[in-house]
Each structure stands twice: as structure tokens, then as C-alpha cells.
Amino acid sequence: MTRQAFGDAYETGYQQTVRFLQALGAGPDAAEIAQAAWVTAWAKLSSLRDEQFVLSWVNTIARNRFRTSFRGPRLVDLSQIKHERAAPPSVNLPAIDIWRVLQECRPCERPLLEALLEGYSCAEVALKTCRSVQAVHANVYRLRRALRSRMRLRRQDQPHDGVLRMVVQAEVLDCKAIKRVS
Numbered sequence: 001m002t003r004q005a006f007g008d009a010y011e012t013g014y015q016q017t018v019r020f021l022q023a024l025g026a027g028p029d030a031a032e033i034a035q036a037a038w039v040t041a042w043a044k045l046s047s048l049r050d051e052q053f054v055l056s057w058v059n060t061i062a063r064n065r066f067r068t069s070f071r072g073p074r075l076v077d078l079s080q081i082k083h084e085r086a087a088p089p090s091v092n093l094p095a096i097d098i099w100r101v102l103q104e105c106r107p108c109e110r111p112l113l114e115a116l117l118e119g120y121s122c123a124e125v126a127l128k129t130c131r132s133v134q135a136v137h138a139n140v141y142r143l144r145r146a147l148r149s150r151m152r153l154r155r156q157d158q159p160h161d162g163v164l165r166m167v168v169q170a171e172v173l174d175c176k177a178i179k180r181v182s
Contacts, residue, residue: 001051010038013055020059026066033069037062104150109143116140 001009014034021030041048041058048057098117105113115125122136129136 001045001048001054005051006042006045006054009054013058014038016055017059017062021062021066024063024066029066029069033065034062037065040065101147101151104147105143109146112136112139112143113147 017034017037018030021033026033037058040061041054048054102110102113112125112129115128116122120128122140123133125131126133126136131139
């Protein structure tokens, strides 16, 4: 089949292929599938046995392409995929430490510790809870000491958590700020 003969067959047969696919239920994808079928036919023109059946041949290609859209994705050769090492999932260790410390708290201690971990100073906690700043300092001191002893009982071989260090640092900074204000 010559290039001109295939071009003429395309001009007359393309719309028929689209209608054929629409009759099969291709809907809005019919034109795209038909175009792909005609391109495939052009690429494999040497396998056409009889020029009179070019439209039937292209419609068969189009039907097969339409049917493959219902099948699952084709398997991909793994040698073609670039192997990239996935980063290991990140573990939020401070969040685990905070959760562990909060589990050790009694219900009355938990709001105080949460406020300190959220960044509130002892003076701000005192205003929110209608206590004196000295009372909040005393409660924080007792809370830290109690948590430290509970955590040591659980893990004799390891020092206290980094979260407790954060609470200690927050209290030290808060005490320095109070001394500056006084």
C-alpha cells in the first residue's frame, strides 16, 4: 500500500473508526483511540495482507486498544525502572518522649506540663491558673522530681528523657526572666 493510498483510506476511514468505537462504548476517548489505531496501522503497514481490508484491520486494532483500557496496568520491566533508595521513615523521637512523659503524669499534673511544653512561662501559667508564680515554680519542681524518679524506676540504665531536660531548661530560663523583672 502506498503512502497516498493509506492517506486516502485515513481520510475516509477515520470517522468510521471513531463511530465504531463510540458504538462499542468508548465515549469521549473514541477519537484518541482511533488516532492511536491509525498510527499503529501506519507503523505496521507491512503486516497488512490485503489493501481492501485496511478499514477492518484498523478497526480491529482500535477495538483491541479499547479493550486494553479495561485491563489492569501492564507489567513494567524492572530493569527499566531507576532504583532509588527510599528514605527510611522518620521517627519523631521528641514526640515519643513527650508521649511517654505525659503517660507518666497524673491527671492533675498533665495540664501544667503541657502548658510548659507549649512554651508558656511559669508567670503565664500562674495567670491562667490563678496561682502565684512561686506556687507554679514549686509545682513544676515537684513534677520534675516525680517524673524523673518514675522514669528512672522504669529505665534504670538510661538517664532521664530529653523532654525533662526541656522542662528544666524552660524553668531555668523562666526563673532568670522573673529575676530580671523583679
